[in-house]
Amino acid sequence: xxxxxxxxxxxxxxxxxxxxxxxxxxxxxxxxxxxxxxxxxxxxxxxxxxxxxxxxxxxxxxxxxxxxxxxxxxxxxxxxxxxxxxxxxxxxxxxxxxxxxxxxxxxxxxxxxxxxxxxxxxxxxxxxxxxxxxxxxxxxxxxxxxxxxxxxxxxxxxxxxxxxxxxxxxxxxxxxxxxxxxxxxxxxxxxxxxxxxxxxxxxxxxxxxxxxxxxxxxxxxxxxxxxxxxxxxxxxxxxxxxxxxxxxxxxxxxxxxxxxxxxxxxxxxxxxxxxxxxxxxxxxxxxxxxxxxxxxxxxxxxxxxxxxxxxxxxxxxxxxxxxxx
Amino acid sequence: xxxxxxxxxxxxxxxxxxxxxxxxxxxxxxxxxxxxxxxxxxxxxxxxxxxxxxxxxxxxxxxxxxxxxxxxxxxxxxxxxxxxxxxxxxxxxxxxxxxxxxxxxxxxxxxxxxxxxxxxxxxxxxxxxxxxxxxxxxxxxxxxxxxxxxxxxxxxxxxxxxxxxxxxxxxxxxxxxxxxxxxxxxxxxxxxxxxxxxxxxxxxxxxxxxxxxxxxxxxxxxxxxxxxxxxxxxxxxxxxxxxxxxxxxxxxxxxxxxxxxxxxxxxxxxxxxxxxxxxxxxxxxxxxxxxxxxxxxxxxxxxxxxxxxxxxxxxxxxxxxxxxxxxxxxxxxxxxxxxxxxxxxxxxxxxxxxxxxxxxxxxxxxxxxxxxxxxxxxxxxxxxxxxxxxxxxxxxxxxxxxxxxxxxxxxxxxxxxxxxxxxxxxxxxxxxxxxxxxxxxxxxxxxxxxxxxxxxxxxxxxxxxxxxxxxxxxxxxxxxxxxxxxxxxxxxxxxx
Numbered sequence: 063x064x065x066x067x068x069x070x071x072x073x074x075x076x077x078x079x080x081x082x083x084x085x086x087x088x089x090x091x092x093x094x095x096x097x098x099x100x101x102x103x104x105x106x107x108x109x110x111x112x113x114x115x116x117x118x119x120x121x122x123x124x125x126x127x128x129x130x131x132x133x134x135x136x137x138x139x140x141x142x143x144x145x146x147x148x149x150x151x152x153x154x155x156x157x158x159x160x161x162x163x164x165x166x167x168x169x170x171x172x173x174x175x176x177x178x179x180x181x182x183x184x185x186x187x188x189x190x191x192x193x194x195x196x197x198x199x200x201x202x203x204x205x206x207x208x209x210x211x212x213x214x215x216x217x218x219x220x221x222x223x224x225x226x227x228x229x230x231x232x233x234x235x236x237x238x239x240x241x242x243x244x245x246x247x248x249x250x251x252x253x254x255x256x257x258x259x260x261x262x263x264x265x266x267x268x269x270x271x272x273x274x275x276x277x278x279x280x281x282x283x284x285x286x287x288x289x290x291x292x293x294x295x296x297x298x299x300x301x302x303x304x305x306x307x308x309x310x311x312x313x314x315x316x317x318x319x320x321x322x323x324x325x326x327x328x329x330x331x332x333x334x335x336x337x338x339x340x341x342x343x344x345x346x347x348x349x350x351x352x353x354x355x356x357x358x359x360x361x362x363x364x365x366x367x368x369x370x371x372x373x374x375x376x377x378x379x380x381x382x383x384x385x386x387x
Numbered sequence: 388x389x390x391x392x393x394x395x396x397x398x399x400x401x402x403x404x405x406x407x408x409x410x411x412x413x414x415x416x417x418x419x420x421x422x423x424x425x426x427x428x429x430x431x432x433x434x435x436x437x438x439x440x441x442x443x444x445x446x447x448x449x450x451x452x453x454x455x456x457x458x459x460x461x462x463x464x465x466x467x468x469x470x471x472x473x474x475x476x477x478x479x480x481x482x483x484x485x486x487x488x489x490x491x492x493x494x495x496x497x498x499x500x501x502x503x504x505x506x507x508x509x510x511x512x513x514x515x516x517x518x519x520x521x522x523x524x525x526x527x528x529x530x531x532x533x534x535x536x537x538x539x540x541x542x543x544x545x546x547x548x549x550x551x552x553x554x555x556x557x558x559x560x561x562x563x564x565x566x567x568x569x570x571x572x573x574x575x576x577x578x579x580x581x582x583x584x585x586x587x588x589x590x591x592x593x594x595x596x597x598x599x600x601x602x603x604x605x606x607x608x609x610x611x612x613x614x615x616x617x618x619x620x621x622x623x624x625x626x627x628x629x630x631x632x633x634x635x636x637x638x639x640x641x642x643x644x645x646x647x648x649x650x651x652x653x654x655x656x657x658x659x660x661x662x663x664x665x666x667x668x669x670x671x672x673x674x675x676x677x678x679x680x681x682x683x684x685x686x687x688x689x690x691x692x693x694x695x696x697x698x699x700x701x702x703x704x705x706x707x708x709x710x711x712x713x714x715x716x717x718x719x720x721x722x723x724x725x726x727x728x729x730x731x732x733x734x735x736x737x738x739x740x741x742x743x744x745x746x747x748x749x750x751x752x753x754x755x756x757x758x759x760x761x762x763x764x765x766x767x768x769x770x771x772x773x774x775x776x777x778x779x780x781x782x783x784x785x786x787x788x789x790x791x792x793x794x795x796x797x798x799x800x801x802x803x804x805x806x807x808x809x810x811x812x813x814x815x816x817x818x819x820x821x822x823x824x825x826x827x828x829x830x831x832x833x834x835x836x837x838x839x840x841x842x843x844x845x846x847x848x849x850x851x852x853x854x855x856x857x858x859x860x861x862x863x864x865x866x867x868x869x870x871x872x873x874x875x876x877x878x879x880x881x882x883x
Binding site: 103113132253257 | 426427430431433434437523524526527528568570571572573575578580582583585586589654704708709711714717721724725726727729730731732733794795796835838839842843845
């Protein structure tokens with residue numbers, strides 16, 4: 063077993079070396095298993111993606127990448143341990159935007175990490191927001207829903223997964239954009255919210271595409287809009303918000319980061335290997351089965367992407383804080 | 388029909404049987420150890436299933452799921468250290484039985500009840516899954532609110548011999564249930580800025596502390612004897628409950644299985660609600676309710692039939708609608724989709740053979756864990772003879788490891804140890820742990836569903852009384868509270 067692993071490691075290193083003209087550090091890294099911190103529980107969508115990614119990244123680099131779940135506080139606990147990990151390349155982690163950017167804005171007095179503690183590596187999945195109704199709902203388009211909300215302000219119930227989460231912010235932005243007042247109902251998870259939608263207890267559901275794509279394609283749920291620039295191939299018949307005249311863009315992103323201060327050579331090794339993974343057809347097929355859209359944003363671009371969304375979230379918050387005290 | 392036959396033959400393939408045996412044994416161990424939950428067991432196995440065939444991976448996950456719920460009963464009875472919240476109600480009567488040297492008999496009853504509950508729920512799953520799943524959707528936040536109250540009524544039952552201390556314990560539990568980040572407003576309640584408390588007081592570490600660690604302290608402190616009381620005749624007792632005892636419990640087992648399956652179908656209701664309601668119902672309809680809590684086989688039967696019946700129930704909305712009923716089945720969905728099988732109606736058409744393989748393997752796993760349990764029960768009871776000074780430290784070690792494994796968080800370990808002391812002194816000063824825990828588990832379910840109902844209805848309290856299903860549940864709650872009072876009154880009248 064050990065022998066076979068060494069062999070595999072050697073083969074992978076030769077392969078990687080041939081591709082990237084590696085320096086001496088590359089020949090050494092990774093010489094032991096790498097820990098991958100996931101800030102959410104085992105079995106959730108972030109965890110599932112992380113475990114698949116870890117498996118392929120491990121194959122690229124000839125070393126095991128071991129997922130360690132540190133759930134709690136909507137991700138904060140895991141991100142604190144990633145922020146405080148030794149920057150030696152043997153601890154990397156998953157980061158989820160916008161959640162990771164929201165907490166430093168909304169609870170600065172208790173937050174246990176700073177965005178500067180991380181060096182973003184690659185964004186893997188961008189899961190756009192979706193506004194959906196049950197199949198037997200009278201609303202066929204966003205306009206139908208807006209008209210009904212104008213008639214009965216504050217009566218139309220819309221679920222979301224917790225105040226300040228990406229679902230809540232998307233629904234808020236939409237209401238703001240359409241000039242309507244909605245009745246937001248907080249759910250502990252989108253599984254419960256889907257059940258409430260199908261049972262007719264709420265009028266509309268705000269969640270992420272991967273969570274409802276199956277039900278949309280089954281016909282049990284009708285998505286009124288997807289909050290992305292273009293239509294998504296997973297649900298091709300669902301129009302974007304922009305198509306219908308509502309300029310709303312929202313998504314939950316899942317990417318990889320290393321602790322700030324990780325040596326450049328190691329960062330580059332991980333970056334090269336990650337880029338191979340997100341082009342691997344087998345990897346794409348597995349995430350395709352999970353309806354997770356793979357949207358690679360690499361290195362500095364990922365950093366810029368996160369900076370931009372942080373600034374715009376901060377502006378929204380300063381203009382109109384969404385939390386009551 | 389072809390799919391049914393293919394499914395049946397898949398289960399009896401050699402590879403499947405080996406996977407089934409491994410899954411069942413692993414599940415029993417996972418369920419028995421404190422802190423290792425069914426969810427964690429299933430989640431840890433998912434990466435292993437990546438490389439397996441869809442049939443084998445579902446057999447493995449299914450076997451681990453059902454047998455881990457059963458496994459929790461073993462330590463709940465013999466050591467009073469329930470592995471998860473599902474088996475708390477089991478220990479209420481199971482442990483007194485073990486103390487009296489009737490551990491094997493209690494284990495036997497738990498095994499039979501688990502088999503009955505598990506089997507009935509699989510039958511329900513196969514026979515009427517799609518219509519039931521749609522009926523379950525009629526449950527809105529209003530109905531969940533009443534259901535949580537229904538579960539809380541159990542408290543009245545378990546505190547009947549010491550109402551004041553019981554009420555204090557329940558209130559303390561309710562208070563601790565309010566700790567955490569308020570999901571409706573985003574404000575923090577009693578978290579003292581500690582992010583480890585943002586999700587509320589972590590339930591399993593608290594339970595492990597209250598039951599397992601405090602039990603270890605109890606075993607270590609007073610005497611060096613084992614769990615077995617000195618006046619008990621023998622540790623072995625009967626290996627199986629006597630037939631009249633089993634026959635006496637059949638009604639309770641069937642009723643509890645029904646409650647378990649129904650509660651299981653409701654997403655977010657939880658295994659422990661089913662066990663508490665069934666236990667309370669068994670006590671209520673018993674001719675000798677005073678024996679409950681002192682070593683009543685029927686109490687063990689009620690709790691175990693219910694919690695195992697939940698397993699099939701939770702799979703109903705998971706498989707038919709893609710809405711997981713609890714954390715374990717949420718992980719299940721991940722395991723299904725990885726193999727390209729999206730939960731929903733297509734599981735019963737395009738993937739029917741794989742789906743029926745799962746159903747039959749659940750049957751097989753139920754039978755397998757029962758056989759193993761009945762064979763092993765005779766030997767497992769010897770643990771009650773082990774001196775407390777040996778057993779206690781072992782329980783602490785397992786509890787600490789299990790607690791850390793839950794979220795890899797040292798805060799939880801400290802919390803579990805603190806709750807170990809709390810539990811120890813609660814027992815000394817005669818504050819019952821059960822109402823405390825029931826309030827701690829049901830408090831958040833009650834709160835979020837009540838507030839959700841209020842959000843939906845714009846703060847109109849009549850919303851609970853204008854919905855037929857909600858009204859029906861309210862009537863059940865009133866009946867559950869009033870029945871014992873009326874019965875007692877009737878009895879005193881006859882006596883006077």
